[in-house]
Amino acid sequence: MRKVPPFFLAAATTVLVFLIALLSASAQWRPVKTGILFGISGIALVENSLDEMGCPPGTCFVIVHDNKIESDGRIAILTVRGQDSLDYLPLQWPDGEEWPIDLEAIALVPGTQDSAFMAVTSFGRVYYFTLDSTGTIQLRQIFSLPDLPENTNLEGFDLHLINGQLLAVWGHRGSPDDSGVLYWGWFDWNGYQISGQGSAVITVPWPEEDVRHISDIKVNNAGILYITSSRDPGDDGPFDSAVYAAGLFSMNGNAIEFRPASSLAPLYRINGHKIEALEFLPGLSGGKIFGTDDENQGSSIYINR
Known part of the structure; x- marks a missing residue:
């Protein structure tokens, strides 16, 4: 893979800061659900059609909730219809299977024929797990990320296909007194194991108060890592968020290499919302969808095409 010059990220960031600042000023947030049980803590695109659900590819997303009581919802399908209409359909967790507690991220599994996802x-x-055409969850495997330090609190996870290998990337959120930490490693289908390949400290300049340095992560097709960061003082806010281009994953010989951005400047600054979910939209426009976990205020999405 051809290396991207170090100045590329800095130049791209400067242009995007200008353009996206203009977009943010006119952002139209669309409410999804009210109440603390429906915050969106992760989002992933559904690439394949779920015909029996009336869910064309590219219009539906799997979202996760960070609930902890077994009877509360964990996973739902969010369908975006036009500019105004949203459909929310909760999915049933398989009977008799281990219940996830505090789901904070979800990623589409690239390179598979099924609608396959990993939620963390x-x-x-x-x-x-996979989804069939009716939206039924088929749980395939449960495993753990490797070698997590004590007191780790993850809020981001993604999967990126590079040179035919599946790269997993996950992030510890951090706090005002604790830097965020990015981890990455190769996923091996044999035994469902991830071999850690490296880590990097992530500290964002904004928000300044009550900060979570990493509230979600996604890697685009070019290997650029995007992170969201948030201000979270409690269930009633006030909330703020930012989005950053934090670095680049690329191959250096047979090894995966992460090169952090030379400086971090927000691509988006969002007041009044706690973004915990980020996904890329299909097509060449480079669009994104953001989802919020605004605690007692419920959840909203913003689509930037």
Whole structure:
């Protein structure tokens, strides 16, 4: 893979800061559900059609909730219809299977024929599942992320296909007194194991108060890592969020290499919402969808095409 010059990220960031600042000023947030049980803590695109659910590809998303009581919802399908209409359909967790506690992220599994996803809890438990055409969850495997330090609190996870290998990337959220930490490693289908390849400290300049340095992560097709960060003083807010291009994953010979951005400047600054979910939209426009966990205020999405 051709290396991207170090100045590329800095130049791209400067342009995006200007353009996206303009977009943020006119952002139209669309409410999804009210109440603390319906915050969106992760989102992933459904690439394949779920015909029996009336869910064309590219219009539906799997979202996760960070609930902890067994009877409360964990996973739902969010269908975006036009500019105004949203459909929310809760999915049933399979009977007799281990219940996830505190789901904080979800990623589409690239390179598979099925609608396959991995959802991750705050303490690193991974639930690999597929969806059939009716939206039924088929739980395939449960495993854990490797070598997590004590007091790790994860809020981001993604999967990126590079040179035919599946790279897993996950992030510890951090706090005002604790930096965020990014981890990455190769996923091996034999035994459902991830071999850690490296880590990097992530500290964002904004929000300044009550900060979670990493509230979600996604890697685009070019290997650029995007992170969201948030201000979270409690269930009633006030909330703020930012989005950053934090670095680049690429191959250096046979090894995966992460090069952090030379400086972090927000691509988006969002007041009044706690973004915990980020996903890329299909197509060449580079669009994104953001989902919020605004605690007692419920959840909203914003689509930027």
